Structures are given as structure tokens and as C-alpha cells.
Amino acid sequence: MPVRIDHAERRFLLAQAVWRITLRDGLREASVRGVAREAELSMGSVRYFFSTQDELRRFAMRELIDKIGRRITAGAELRIADAREGRVVDAREGRVVEAALALLLELLPLDEERRNEACVYQAFVAEAANDSVIAELRQEADDGVRQQCRHTLESLAEFGHVAASRAIDIEIERLHALLDGLTAHLLARPADTPFARVEELLLTHLYDLGKPGYRGGHQ
């Protein structure tokens, strides 16, 4: 029995074709025929690996989330190492905050590759209203970002950069919303939001955490 094709590889290749079409012309153009053309395969071949269009789209989204997730995780591990080192070497200098900043910057579409990914991801998210499986994938990805926010804030707190009076859950939600909003703005109007501005914005946010927060109306 001839086994000539690496299924995982072929499926990934087709997912990439979906990404390219979506980035160029929108998800609506990622029809079975369109993907086949883009991947230079016949319609039948595509359908040999994905019997349904939904299956193809969902796979393409999951693969994209995994790709983004892998990069973020890799970046995060680097930054966490930096932070631990910073703690020992020179905690006063605020290296912990810098590490947290770097970690958050990892989550934003600040270079072309990330921009493209985020663009395609956004197109998938829009489909979540019509496809419950895609909605689940979206939620999963969302939870990942939220975990990252939680870790970042907990690290900052551990090193004394978050005032004890602050409600951590509120701060997680606030940071998460800030990042999602920033992402949207970076995609919609990249010119208005240069890197330096984003950096200053996030530093402003992080430094604010060190000060005592609002406590239920008492001062």
C-alpha cells in the first residue's frame, strides 16, 4: 500500500492556503474550489483530506491558534527567565516591569507576521457567530491570552509591583480588555499607533498598578 503523502503536512499546507486567501480576499473567498486553486491541487484532492468545508476552516483556525500560541509561549518563557534573573541582579531598577512589558508586547501584532496572523484570526472570530465550533476555538484562544495576563500580573505582584489593595481579577480583566482593544486598533489603524506609543501606553498601565487602587468608593 503506497503511502506517499504526509497527511499532517498536506493538511497544514491547505490550512496555509486558507490563511493566504483570507488575508488577501477575506474568509468568504476561501471556498473549496478557491483553496484548491490556491494550493495548486484539484478539488477532489482537497476533499480527500477534508471531507467538508467546515472541517477545513476549523482546522485552519485551530492551526493558526496553535501557531500563535507556540510563538507566545516561547517568547514568554524567555521573558520569565529574564525576569527571574532581573530579580536577583537588580530588582530596584524595575526590570521586572520591563520583562512584563516585553511579555505583553509579544501578544500584540507589532510586526508584519503578527499583523497578518491577527488579521486572519479576526476573520475567523467573526465567523464564530455562525459556527459554534469556531466559537469554542475562539474562547479557548481567549482563555490563553487571559492566562498570560494572569501570569504577568501575578509575577508583577510577586515582585511587589502591584499594590496589595488591588483586586487581581479586575486587573486581569482590565489588562486583557486593554490588550484586545489595542490589537483591534493596531489592525484597524496601524499608522496612528506606532510601537513607541504602545510601549509607553503599556508602561503607563503597568506602573499604575504599583499605586493603591480604587477601593469601593472609599477615597
Next chain:
Amino acid sequence: MPVRIDHAERRFLLAQAVWRITLRDGLREASVRGVAREAELSMGSVRYFFSTQDELRRFAMRELIDKIGRRITAGAELRIADAREGRVVDAREGRVVEAALALLLELLPLDEERRNEACVYQAFVAEAANDSVIAELRQEADDGVRQQCRHTLESLAEFGHVAASRAIDIEIERLHALLDGLTAHLLARPADTPFARVEELLLTHLYDLGKPGYRGGHQ
């Protein structure tokens, strides 16, 4: 010459049909035939008032933006009046911040009507990648929200609730991003973000503005 139909009214009626379909089944289902069915009109009648599907969709989006904008403006004028009153009556009590809070809450999808509007709006926004006219409408709406953020922050600053050391443009972007992110979260997982949480989150944010901000790494 018989003028039996109020064109503006009929067009608005069709726009509403587009909204309903989009909310229920997604924008993809808002075909000419679908809208005609939803509005209980014939295909030909729909096309008498909108010669093209794009025209109908764009009109529906513009009408939605106007509707949302009107409510926000009305709410804002109320709140601004409150704030001015609060200034005279009792500035110490932080009524200005409360007014700002109320104004910002007006921007978020916190009741069912607003939720529905925001949901439909989001579907339109997703179409911005494929339709440059819709992209312009989106940008226009975006600018409106940003203006609202600017006004809110300038009012707060006027009443001494924003530290002088803060860069107002950064704070505008930060607040705007926070609101957009919050909106996304309220739509995607309403259960996780009850009203009280949102309120506390925004109060936290607003109170932070009163403290000196991060200044280019000094302190």
C-alpha cells in the same frame, strides 16, 4: 403623480430587516431575497429602493451607527449636565468621576438593546476587510468613540482628576482600547463580566488617572 411611500421610512424598515437577519443568522444571510422575505416585501420592491446589495448593506450600517450615535450623544449631554451641576454643588465628593463613569458606561453594551446593536455592528465591522466603504463607516464610528474618550478625559482633567504629568493622547488611546476590549468581552462572554465588575473596573481606571503617571522611565 402618486407619492404613497415615504422613502426614508421604507429604507429604514429595510435596514431594520438587515439588522434582524444579521443578529439572528449572521450578515451572510442578509441576501436580497432574505431581506425581502424578512421585510415581507418582494425582491423587486427591495431593489426599487436599493438598486444594489452593497447599497443596502452600507445604508443599514450607516443607519445603525447613527442610531447608536444618537443614543450616546443624548446620554452624554445628560451626563455632562450632571457633571457641571456636581462641580458647583459638591466637587469634593467625586461626582465628576461618577459622571464620567456614567458616560463611559453609555458606550458599552450593558443591556439587551445595546448588546444586539453591538453584535450587529461587529458583524458589519468584520465586513470592513472586504468593503472599503464599510471600512470608512467603521473608522467614522471609531472616531466618534475616540472623541467621546477625549471629552471625558478633558472634562476629568478640567476638574483636576487627571494628574498633570500624564500624556493625554496616551490616556485617550488607553481608555479607547480598554472600552473596545471590554465591548468585545461583553459580547463574547457576558456571564463573566457582570455590570458591577465593569463598573469597578472603570472606576479603578478613572481613579488611577488622578495619580502621577509613568514618565519616560524616571521613577
Next chain:
DNA sequence: CTCAATCTAGCACAGCTGTGCTAGATTAGC
């Protein structure tokens, strides 16, 4: 009444869609 503006209804067409399905090409194991 007549006339003509206004509106309704929907046919017709070309073009696209996803998917069921078959026919054949390719090739590893025997």
C-alpha cells in the same frame, strides 16, 4: 375619464457554492 408617475412582482440568466460520486492514475507489497 386619461395619463403618467410610482411602485410591486418576479422571471431569467450567468455564476457561484458544497458535496455525493465515479473513474482513473500511481505505486508498494506480493
Next chain:
DNA sequence: GCTAATCTAGCACAGCTGTGCTAGATTGAG
């Protein structure tokens, strides 16, 4: 060479799409 698993290619079908277009209904103005 034979067999059978694997893969390619794409036809066929029903169903949807937007839009050009025509035919007729309705009704106010003269």
C-alpha cells in the same frame, strides 16, 4: 505482473446568489 490501497481529478446536481429586465398594478393630477 497482479492486487489493492492511496490519491487525483472532476463531473453532476441541487441550491443559492446578485442583478438586468419586463409586465402590470395602483393611484394622484389634469
